[in-house]
Every structure is written in structure tokens, then in C-alpha cells.
Amino acid sequence: MTDGISWPCGLSKETKEQLESISIHKEDSQLSFLRSYQPFDGLYCISRGIISFGYETENNRGLTSVSATFGQGDWFGASSIANPMQTFIQAELVEPCKFHFFHRNQLLQLLKKNDEIYKLLYFITRESHVTVAQCHIISLAEMIPKVSYVLLDLLTKVRRYSHKSSHVQVSQVQLSRIAGVSRPKLNQILKQMEKDNTISVHYGSIEIVKPEALAVKLQGVDLSYKNPIPHLF
Incomplete structure (x- = not known):
């Protein structure tokens, strides 16, 4: 630097x-x-x-x-x-x-x-x-792993300057575009994740309550090029 x-x-x-x-x-x-x-x-x-x-x-x-x-x-x-x-x-x-x-x-x-x-x-x-x-x-994965990957990847970026943060300042509209998932389907996924206490949805942001639970949803997904999980645990 x-x-x-x-x-x-x-x-x-x-x-x-x-x-x-x-x-x-x-x-x-x-x-x-x-x-x-x-x-x-x-x-x-x-x-x-x-x-x-x-x-x-x-x-x-x-x-x-x-x-x-x-x-x-x-x-x-x-x-x-x-x-x-x-x-x-x-x-x-x-x-x-x-x-x-x-x-x-x-x-x-x-x-x-x-x-x-x-x-x-x-x-x-x-x-x-x-x-x-x-x-x-x-992009070839199912929708839940796609959303899980994007949330974890964004969290690694946030923690580069805020090491203990669990909040990702992303709206559902943005997350839908980034993850390549339709708004209705994304809403269903986020509601289930919130019900499981994996995340907490706020206006304009999402709190990653249990990043380890998102990591579990990526089991079996090829992360050989860029794996966000080791940067978080």
C-alpha cells in the first residue's frame, strides 16, 4: 500500500x-x-x-x-x-x-x-x-446458492474496511440484479433465510446473522476460482 x-x-x-x-x-x-x-x-x-x-x-x-x-x-x-x-x-x-x-x-x-x-x-x-x-x-447453481454466494462475497468486501461488520448495504432490487434472480423468487429466499435466523432484512441493507449457515448452502458448489468463505472464518 x-x-x-x-x-x-x-x-x-x-x-x-x-x-x-x-x-x-x-x-x-x-x-x-x-x-x-x-x-x-x-x-x-x-x-x-x-x-x-x-x-x-x-x-x-x-x-x-x-x-x-x-x-x-x-x-x-x-x-x-x-x-x-x-x-x-x-x-x-x-x-x-x-x-x-x-x-x-x-x-x-x-x-x-x-x-x-x-x-x-x-x-x-x-x-x-x-x-x-x-x-x-x-450462475449455473440453483438460486439459493447463488444468493448465498453473493451475500457472503459482499460481506468479504465490507469487512475489508469494517472488520466486524455483519451488515451489507444492498437493497433487494440491487441484490436481485447482482445475483441474477427475479424479485419474487429473491423475496421468497430472503424470507426463508430470515425465518431461519440466517439473515435480518432491513430497509436498504441486509444483516448477515449467521454467515456459517450461508456457507453451508454452498456445499457442493465449485468455489475453486474464488471462495469467500475462508476470508470470513
């Missing part, structure tokens, strides 16, 4: 200084890709908050896949540096976000004189692919 930036790999002091010199702070209100299908305009390192990305079809109808969620210390945007093509990705702000931002044009200039930037892009891309691959696997 240097000046609030969580580096995804080992980098020389010189490279970190070059990157810090082009870094600017951004708020989520400044993000163009939240309002349209615009390509990422550079690299983003989340310094605070939680955001998820889900794929949509061209006619704007959401798929039933689980969205990839990123939190404090995570990076995204590496795939757009060389090829800033239009995407059909729907961003969902779970919690207000702040970012360290590195503009694409400035990164391309750095690449011309510093090969270590390729190392940074590689590690960011690799970690993003791991996250997305796990989401694809979870």
Missing part, C-alpha cells in the same frame, strides 16, 4: 512513482460508464466502496448471470487499455465509491518507456478473470 493505493503485484519504486504522478481521485458521480455503455477510460483502483458489473444483451434485458463484485483494493479496466471497445456491462453501485484513476492515454505513454506497466496490467487482468470465472460457475 502506497499513498492509499493497493498494488496488485510487486512494482519498483520508480514505477509506483510514475503511476502516482498520473493518478487522480474520482468519485462515482464522475463515472461515464455508470450512465451508458461506454468503455472504461483507464484503470481504476477502488479506495472505498463496492461496485458490481453484470453483462446485458443488446436490447438491454439483463441475463441471469451473477455479477462480478469489486471492493476496496480491487482494480478494473485493464482490458480496455489496448482495445477501448464498447461494452454491454451494467455497473451497479452497491456502496458509494472512491477511486484512484489512471487515464488510458497517460498509461499508453508510460508503456512506451516502462515495460513494468505490462506486469501491472497482467496481474489486474488475471485477478479480474478469476473473479468473473467464479461468477460464471455460480
Whole structure:
């Protein structure tokens, strides 16, 4: 960690200084890709908050896949540096976000004189692919494991900056989109989980009362790419 930036790999002091010199702070209100299908305009390192990305079809109808969620210390945007093509990705702000931002044009200039930037892009891309691959696997599971995985995954992101928190600031509308489950079915699942005292539903948030009970619902599910459970117990 240097000046609030969580580096995804080992980098020389010189490279970190070059990157810090082009870094600017951004708020989520400044993000163009939240309002349209615009390509990422550079690299983003989340310094605070939680955001998820889900794929949509061209006619704007959401798929039933689980969205990839990123939190404090995570990076995204590496795939757009060389090829800033239009995407059909729907961003969902779970919690207000702040970012360290590195503009694409400035990164391309750095690449011309510093090969270590390729190392940074590689590690960011690799970690993003791991996250997305796990989401694809979870998308094939039944609805209860999908919802359980998303809740535990969100809780791991919350505990990066609030170690003992059990509250996830996510609405049922957001959870429905992130988990790829319809609102009626999600309501049924949450009501049963609340009846079992596994969770407690509040306005705009969900308290994870028994994360171990959610973990049990993931037994038999392939978590080989990214398993949130070891980070919670």
C-alpha cells in the first residue's frame, strides 16, 4: 500500500512513482460508464466502496448471470487499455465509491518507456478473470446458492474496511440484479433465510446473522476460482 493505493503485484519504486504522478481521485458521480455503455477510460483502483458489473444483451434485458463484485483494493479496466471497445456491462453501485484513476492515454505513454506497466496490467487482468470465472460457475447453481454466494462475497468486501461488520448495504432490487434472480423468487429466499435466523432484512441493507449457515448452502458448489468463505472464518 502506497499513498492509499493497493498494488496488485510487486512494482519498483520508480514505477509506483510514475503511476502516482498520473493518478487522480474520482468519485462515482464522475463515472461515464455508470450512465451508458461506454468503455472504461483507464484503470481504476477502488479506495472505498463496492461496485458490481453484470453483462446485458443488446436490447438491454439483463441475463441471469451473477455479477462480478469489486471492493476496496480491487482494480478494473485493464482490458480496455489496448482495445477501448464498447461494452454491454451494467455497473451497479452497491456502496458509494472512491477511486484512484489512471487515464488510458497517460498509461499508453508510460508503456512506451516502462515495460513494468505490462506486469501491472497482467496481474489486474488475471485477478479480474478469476473473479468473473467464479461468477460464471455460480450462475449455473440453483438460486439459493447463488444468493448465498453473493451475500457472503459482499460481506468479504465490507469487512475489508469494517472488520466486524455483519451488515451489507444492498437493497433487494440491487441484490436481485447482482445475483441474477427475479424479485419474487429473491423475496421468497430472503424470507426463508430470515425465518431461519440466517439473515435480518432491513430497509436498504441486509444483516448477515449467521454467515456459517450461508456457507453451508454452498456445499457442493465449485468455489475453486474464488471462495469467500475462508476470508470470513
